[in-house]
Amino acid sequence: MEVVSRKTITMTVNGESYEREVDARRLLIHFLRDDLDLTGSHIGCDTGNCGACSVLVDGVLVKSCMLLAIQADGAKIETVEGLAQDGELTALQQAFSDHHGLQCGYCTPGMLMSATALLRSNAHPNDEEIRKAIQGNICRCTGYVNIVAAIKAAAE
């Protein structure tokens, strides 16, 4: 069997189509950040625990450090950069600001993607459902209090 170390892939990210040749071992998060310069998604760990790199792949919430770029070949990706349209924040983004749901802002992009995924599947989550939905996202600044409040407010 031929060992493939590089591959040309295509991807739609936030509605834009991209075609790039990548190392087979390139992580999706590094592909987004380093190759496409979409630096909104962040990296906070080596082990898939922190959720700062969370994006939507074909509508499914994924930690993009846990996926190779080539595994997302042909996929439709949504990242934090694609949330606001024409400079207009989504209700969630606005709620994060209104409720002080962010401090340093490093976890925020991943948190917003997890919350976006939640609200698409459950428009009116309760506190427990919200906490469960963001349990894969670590925040070291807020104690989650205002993040939960922001998501709840956005749902209302």
Place this chain on the structure above:
Amino acid sequence: MTETTVTPERPLVVEEGETRPGFIGQNVPRKEDKRLVQGEGVFFDDMKRHEMGFVHFVRSPYAHARIKAVDVSKALELDGVYGTLTGDEVAILTDPFFELSTPPGAHIKDYALAVGKARHVGDPVAAVVARTRELARDAAELVEVEYEPLPVLLDAEQALDDEIVLHEDAASNTVWSGVFDWGDFDAAVADADHVIKIERLHFDRFSSTPLECSGCLVEFNRGTGQWTIHGNHQMPGVGAIWMAPALRVGIDKLRFVSQDIGGGFGNKITLHPQFTACCLLARKLNRPVQWTEWRTDQHTANTHGNERTFLDVTVPVKADGTMLGFSVRAIDDCGAFPRYEPLGCIIWAQVTPGCYRWRNVRVDFTQVCTNKSPVAPNRGYSRMQHLWLTERIVDIVAGELGLDPVEVRKKNYVKHEEFPYETPNGCIYDSGDYARCLDIALDLIGYNSLEEKRRDAESRGKLFGIGIGSTLDSGTNNFGQSLILNPELQFSGNNEVATVKLDIFGEVVVTLGTVPQGQGHETTTAQVVADILGCTPDDINVRAGHDTYWNSNAGFSGTYASQFAVTGLGAVKGAADKLAGEMKQLAAAVFGCSPDDIELVESQARIKGNSEAALPFMALGAILNANNAGLPEDLDITLNVRHVYRPPFEKPDLERKFGNLTLTYATQIHACALEVDPDTGVYEIVDYAAVDDCGNRIHPQIVEGQVHGATAQALGAATHEIFTYDEEGNLLTPNFYDYHVPHALDMPPMQTGFIESESPFTPLGAKGMGEGGGAGIHAVCAALQNALGKRGEGPIVWRSCNPYHRVWEMLESPAETRKLVSVESR
């Protein structure tokens, strides 16, 4: 998003007898948020440079080993590898970083890479630079290092024996030691009705683990010999003091730049070794180099919070529960290199008696090196460990003597009417009302229905406990305390800088010296400037982040140690006041009146009471900057004002180790109720309240956010977060897989309350806050103590971190910990 301004509700007194609406005290929208919620912040790792190389450090797998040889040849053969750096090169190209301590610590030699010996697992031995992150990592594996393993030292008390010595140059593991003795402790013991002795308490190792790891992108300008360091150092002024002499260059050759930083919590204060290695690589390879720390490296080899063992705690107590002070022998374990940490030998003294009126305190303090990760300031730095001691003392004494933990606190707290209060070592607690904060906290957790809750928990087979954590968040350091450590040091006082200018189109531009990591400096700065210049926060452009080449920084610039509301905003206020004065002077020159006749309102300078005679900011900016012919010759203004805020401090009396070490003392009083499963030791916090008093709050929402965050970190440290080593010195919790920080589901229901005791000593009546003093750790320990046993019978909670298995152990063998405490009653 349309930017909105909040209509101010609270009048701000601007001049005697005159009031107007103000933005200080309002929850105005944060200026930082719009970019951050769109992923448009710029963190160091977001930056790219043409042909930059990625740095990967080769790290020691041994906790203690002699480095016999380092061979980088195979790494260099790999296609795409740009170059390497070894400890031998570092020893030639740089001088060791200066040490803060007196001998023996002064003789320690600390370089950017390990020279001769590796002293902890993860100690960087060499560095590799390559075209991609992955290649750099591959190449690092090809670096061959020959080690001779040495015996490993992991125990601070064993370190005192010096049988295994980490730093041969120092010839001892002791970094620094000193005795602090205030009041008359022996007389207090003689005068006491009870003397309680606690053999041992231990504050465990953890860290705030900011979500963004450390790192930098370094460019070297060969023509000027200047490095630009785009990184997340949170105290670059001090970083440069460390790095420039080591690199043998003037301090202006180091330009530190940051925009957004993903949390710091003190863990990004000692990045000078890694940054120095990157500077050497950028110069050697003649290309920009980028280093992003891996999470596992951050846990293993960046910084931990300091670990402290308290031995032979002795507490004299009167029959009515009045405590007269305490004595203790403290051993601080700073890991492999002391770096900033010798200051931790002194910094606890900012809060010597905690919240209490204790007048007789004796502390015998020693700091030692061990083969563990180095430590650095970590949220609550050094005071947190000490305040945990004071709170453990109160609860253990209360438990042994059958005193009510609430009443005994109120009896011993410094009283509201005693402020400003001078502690036995000369610190001036500026203002506060601890008893009132405690009452609010107890109200919030429903203390009145305590017995009902206890019965309810017991009916479900659970043990119920309640605990209090009373802490001080001392802020605005007097760096003169470093002289107590080492009289030869040339540090004292404190300073911070801000520059405010009115630009040509009337734009107000503010440049800070601070290095924010999420504290909302752009927002609170705009509030203060808007109130002074008579405009709105939307009219104020606060530059994001820090750049030493903005020339708006001083020796202590940075964001650390709960001080922005005092030092940062003190500088902002000073600069804005001066600019307001200049704007009035200019308007007066145009109108031919006195500056006293001019007022700044609605983004205009106008003659008081005459809205027709008004110059908009745009006109003022344009006149001075571009249309200034005919202005009076003696009009000496620039509309570009730099102000250095310098808090009023004296150098301490070194003989007595006496003096005011910090300017403000914010209060955090927490209360916690928890239920323990007696069969498993699993426990759950069922009610939690945090009450804060940081004087005048500039932006209540930001203050409350800091309280939430500090509490979450403290609860993590109390319940799960601990850096545990095996006997060979391997860290067993090297990343978030093993090191469990609180997730959303882990956080208990939390309520917050506040009072505002204005500080009489600060420009805005505000106090620095944010660190929180680890109140959550103290409260959880107290609640566990309360839950696990009755008076004189239950186990003693003697460690700061109590995961379920430790609770289970205490339940299984209460006698094991009970023997740590003895009571002598007369």
